[in-house]
Amino acid sequence: MELKVGATEVMIVSGLRGGLLPEREGRRRVAIITQPGASQQAVLVSRRLKEANLDVDVLGVPDREEAKTLNVAATLYERFSRIGLGREDTIVGVGGGAVTDLAGFVAGTWMRGVEVVHFPTTLLGAVDASIGGKTGVNLSGKNLVGVFWDPTRVIIDLDVLEKLPSALLQEGMAEALKAGLIGDADLVEAIEADGLEVSLDKVVPAAVKVKAEYVKKDPRESSERAMLNFGHTVGHAVEYASSFSHGTSVGVGMVAAAAVSEADVGFAEKERVIDAISRIGLRTSVNGLDRTRVRDLIGVDKKRDRKGIRMVLLEAIGQPTLRHVDDTMINLALEAIGL
Ligand SMILES: NC(=O)c1ccc[n+]([C@@H]2O[C@H](COP(=O)([O-])OP(=O)(O)OC[C@H]3O[C@@H](n4cnc5c(N)ncnc54)[C@H](O)[C@@H]3O)[C@@H](O)[C@H]2O)c1
Ligand SMILES: [Zn+2]
Structure with a gap:
């Protein structure tokens, strides 16, 4: 293909x-x-x-x-x-x-x-x-x-x-699930149904297509392409504050983003996001990490602008939106992942 x-x-x-x-x-x-x-x-x-x-x-x-x-x-x-x-x-x-x-x-x-x-x-x-x-x-x-x-x-x-090996499959599957959540509900369903056993024949073209569409709309990442950072605002903070891999951290970051999506824009399928991450075999919480350190690391990277921290949220599966989030929402995100 x-x-x-x-x-x-x-x-x-x-x-x-x-x-x-x-x-x-x-x-x-x-x-x-x-x-x-x-x-x-x-x-x-x-x-x-x-x-x-x-x-x-x-x-x-x-x-x-x-x-x-x-x-x-x-x-x-x-x-x-x-x-x-x-x-x-x-x-x-x-x-x-x-x-x-x-x-x-x-x-x-x-x-x-x-x-x-x-x-x-x-x-x-x-x-x-x-x-x-x-x-x-x-x-x-x-x-x-x-x-x-x-x-x-x-x-x-x-x-x-x-x-x-399954650890490397999990790394990629976390990003494939992310692609599904921001652009392909069928891909999310396939991962929910079969977890890590899901056919790569299905997952790879679907995930590549989602990425391709965002890249096409915004090749130099000045707007739309930022949606590909779903799960990465909290994910990067977790990654830097821990020894967890990128995929594991993004999995946790997607749980946090789903919780904020529910509270801020009425996203109704948080539980599905959590289930799909578990199906891949990735953790959905990180209790034990230093909360203050994770909090301080959120927004240190590129997702911050003059108006504060920006996060990709989901209005529905396949419908992401980029929003500024306040302290209440950041606290809620941290609670959602056990911090
Ligand atoms: N440019 C972008 O848009 C973009 C997007 C996402 C990630 N990245 C970058 O990608 C990197 C992470 O990629 P990655 O997870 O592929 O990591 P990686 O390239 O570090 O590879 C991970 C491990 O897999 C091993 N490996 C490679 N192929 C293998 C195979 N077929 N069988 C067994 N082992 C194999 C490697 O030797 C390595 O030990 C990061 O540096 C990240 O910044 C870039
Ligand atoms: Zn990533």
Whole structure:
């Protein structure tokens, strides 16, 4: 199946077939950037591209966030220089969101921008990070340095995602559920019905479509695209105040956002949100965390503006709205997650 997201062709496949890269005159070299957990897939992609008579270098980077640094980016630029990666050549990211964020960033900046193609190998990468052109590396804060740089193609191989360990499935499923809650009631139903066993055949295209629609309306995230932050205002605060993963924290953040939605805009399906998060196997409360610290961290990130803290709320499933919330609502959000 193929979807268009702006300039990007998203291909959802089962097994790698065909030429993989879009036609491009003058392309001689490909630099594949990959991480430890994706090395098998990187080998497959590399073999395919060599068969197409391209000069291929596989450049491994450290795992997870360790890859998203200016130092690692600098090492990659040095490698590109040594192998002679030119303006007509292509950078390929094979891995989770950390790899596609980094690969997109170095592609957007090497020689003022060369082509990038992504092969996301985690569910989160497939339904979220590889879609929409945001790239970046971390400084003291996450994703502080970056560019918008659209991949020409994203190839999501469902066969790879089927084999993911459940912790990685949960990470992506939290974002897929988020996509459903802000834009696709059927997707929410599917996750409610089958939890982590839900067919990826159904989940991946549906979640990609929701993200694609928001990106299309607002490619540079100045308005509508902010809806994709549903669950992330409280979620990020929980993540920074704990050792919970991003997906776990966003799950909890969605419970908080559902509670505020109920109180502030009359959302009637809070319990369904909580049930769906439980079905994925994620926690719905975080009692034990330092309440004051979580409270202080809410709104430290980008969701704050001059008028205060903004939160994405739900009027109904599939109908998000961006609202300023006051202290009463923040307290209610914290209570809803056991703080
Ligand atoms: N650009 C965006 O719009 C956007 C959106 C959401 C998230 N992100 C970014 O994405 C990153 C998180 O992505 P992630 O959760 O994919 O994390 P990740 O890239 O850190 O990968 C998580 C782990 O999965 C392993 N892995 C990768 N593929 C695997 C496979 N097929 N089988 C087994 N293990 C595998 C990796 O080696 C790593 O240990 C964060 O840096 C976040 O900022 C970006
Ligand atoms: Zn997220």
